[in-house]
Amino acid sequence: MTTPLPRRLAAEAVGTAVLAAVLVGSGIRATGLSQDGGVRLLANVLASVLALAVLIALLSPVSGAHLNPLVSAAAWWTERRSGTGLTGRELAGYVLAQLAGATAGVGVANAMFERPFVELSGQERAAGHLWLAEGVATGVLILLVFGLLRSDRGRYAPVAVAAWIGAACWGTSSGSFANPALTLGRALSDTYTGIAPGSVPAFVLAQAAGAAVGLAVVTALFGRARHLAPDDARELLAHPAGR
Template sequence: MNTALPRRAAAEFIGTAFLVMAVVGSGVMATQLSPNDVGLQLLQNSLATGAALVALILALQPVSASFNPIVTLVERVLGVIGTRTAVALVAAQVLGGLAGTIVANLMFSLAPIAFSTHQRSGPGLWLAEVIATAGLLVIVFGSIRSRRPDRVALAVGGYITAAYWFTSSTSFANPAVTIARTITDTFAGIAPISAPGFIAAQLAGGVLGLILLRFLYPADSTTLSVPADESAADRKVLS
């Protein structure tokens, strides 16, 4: 029996859960420690998130470490993974994100599910999500093209930490994380009514990022490290 897909799905669930715990938990901690300084709260939140990303990617990369439906969908378009794998990984990411938010809420003695009242909407924020997501794809796949997969974790963690500050949206850049952040009424939350606009912008950023990748690396095989027992269909790489 091929156990690669269940293991990959589990890694995506665990990784996304811990990523969201870092985002939500550090946001709550920041508001408790620095209640009157929003800038310092954002600094604390961004550093915790970036550091968690580096650690999680380094630990789970040998199995699966996308933690983002946009990255997974681009992998599918590029032929890195098959449709069945993509569906399973995206489902694991969304469920993992929701689980991470619930655990983070509980760790700080909050209601496990509390829909956010923090509305985030407007053309500037949507444009920021397009840019943040497109940039993330260039960072991820550009780092992979360097043939040094050990660089991916540092590149992604560093980019997300920076993007917290140079984008007006604080760089969600991830539909699974966006959905997860709707159920916490804390510093990191986003109102459910605002989530569709963010997700639409992230999908648009995914398309832009894919166009940039095709332009920048037209003759390169864009591939990721896959487990040794991955199915033949999921080994296919589009040249």
């Protein structure tokens, strides 16, 4: 039986909040403990990917553990004609829950380290190579999630998604935000992991473009989504996330 929508939305909000709190909090902690940029990045990435893997494994049976508006949008898009995936109303609820969770999680991280609950970031991140990096990081994330699902290997998502995000944090110039909710949340913390509010729209547009390309590549490599029976579709969507 499908998990009631309120419980699914609660899972998305709580999961995104915890992920945001660990992401920002570990960045603050790393900055306080080391002046070495490589050590800071290593600590921040390690904490974030461990949290991501645990949250996907924990919350997948409840909401699918999307924790990312673009994963939710892609899930809706791929099953929009079958009547077995997210509805438009559910998609809107997922996105709002993720945005609220990211905002709350960042605020809690700020407060845990004796900073203002809301503190707008001053870190400008506006350049073509950063937008390209965001597109690549997000596109491969979508390719990974939905490629695993279409090849019936969704059970590997917790490890595979966390591994890709960790690799992309090191392998892209932007640090692989790859998640509009967390990107917006990070604008509310003037710390190591922050992004200036004025830089957010371009990052989100680049992420959306990357997600669209990622879905196109999924279709090219794995074919179009199968139209599943409702019970099968719910199981399929119980394994999709991003940092």
